[in-house]
Amino acid sequence: MTKKNAAVNPLISWALLIFLSIIWGSSFILIKKGLIVYSAGEVGALRILSASLVLAPFTIKMFRVLSKKDLWLLFISGVVGSMVPAFLFAIAQTQLQSSITGILNALTPFFVLIMGALFFHQKLVRSKVVGLAMGFIGTTILMLAGSEGSIGNINFFAFFVVGATICYGINVNLIKSFLHHLKPIEITSVSLLLSSPITIIYLFIFSDFVPKTLREEGALLALTFLLILGIVGTAFALIYFNKLIQLTNAVFASTVTYIIPIIAIAWGLIDGEILLIGHYIGIFIIIAGVYITNKRIH
Structure with missing residues (x-):
């Protein structure tokens, strides 16, 4: 049985990875259609x-065992790690192509490191600093692409995506530092x-949701x-992502960061979006920066 599980687990892990990449890579085109x-x-x-509603059946019984401190931290996690980014991504896509939004989402690992170093006493080694620098160079190129060098034509809505990835960076460090004793399903x-x-x-x-x-x-x-x-x-993908980490490790799970932009670009091109040479250069530099940042030093 052990041998069978050992043979099956890699297949399950890769299936989950591909599934998550497709789901999260498709989220940007879904936002676009909702807008x-x-x-x-x-x-x-x-x-x-x-x-939250689809996960509610898993949630109610948990309130009895969670401390007040845990509940406050989970509230902060929900606001900073889920709600605020959901709003920021939607705002960004009112003026930003879904494919570009998906690419900029790859900045998340950078801000996990930066927020960890600034507020959670994490250390940055030189190679990671190089990766971070490449990420921001790639972001700048993406923002300048199509502007013909004019500052007035830069798409500043990219900063909303940057803000969302900063929130993700804070939330990952918050969970790692203060909520690691809880199960993934409880946190989510x-x-x-x-x-x-x-x-x-x-x-x-405060909205016209019902009349619309x-x-x-x-x-x-x-x-x-x-x-x-x-x-x-959002709901199921987070559960499967946590399952992927349990089956493998955080390094393997982070591979999703490289595949999401590919899916987002594919959907954008199918939907008629146009990418210029500057966009592709920015994409390459960001992904290379993510690779260097995530690379382990032996």
Whole structure:
């Protein structure tokens, strides 16, 4: 039985990796389709609310065993690590191609390191600093691509994606430092549920979500895309990602960082988006920077 499991596990691991890459790489085109009808705020709020509701059955019983400190930290994790990025990605894509957003998402490992060094007493070695520098050079090239060198034509909406990846960097270090004693399903489901009241208030009090859904043409299709984004691309994907880490290790799981931009680019090109030579140069430099940053020194 042990030999059989040893043979099956690599196949399961690679299947999960490919599945996650497709799901997360497709999330940017789903955001784009949701924005056809809904505002950026409505897209972000619906994404988090649908994810939290589908995981709610796993969550309720956990409140009895979690301490107040854990609950506060999980609330912060839900807001910083899930809700705020969901809003920022949606805002960015009102003026940014989905493919470019997917590429910039690869900055996440950089900010995990930077936030760890700044606030969580993590050390940076020289090779990682080189990787970080390459990541930011690639980002600058992406922002300048198509601007013909004019600062006024730079797409500053890329900074919303940068802000989202900063949030991811803070959240990863927060979980690693203060919530490592909890199971992945506990962290994911409770943090999402604790942040969901904010999205409910926004959707049903401060937005036109209900009238749009009932009256606007194409609203049901857009809503379907966003439900897939929340349920599959956020809730289930986080569970499978944590499972992947358990089956393998964080280094193997981080390979998803390299594949997500490829999927995002493919969907963008299929949807008629155009990438210039500057975009491809920026992509190459960012991915190379991620590789150097994640490379282990022996």
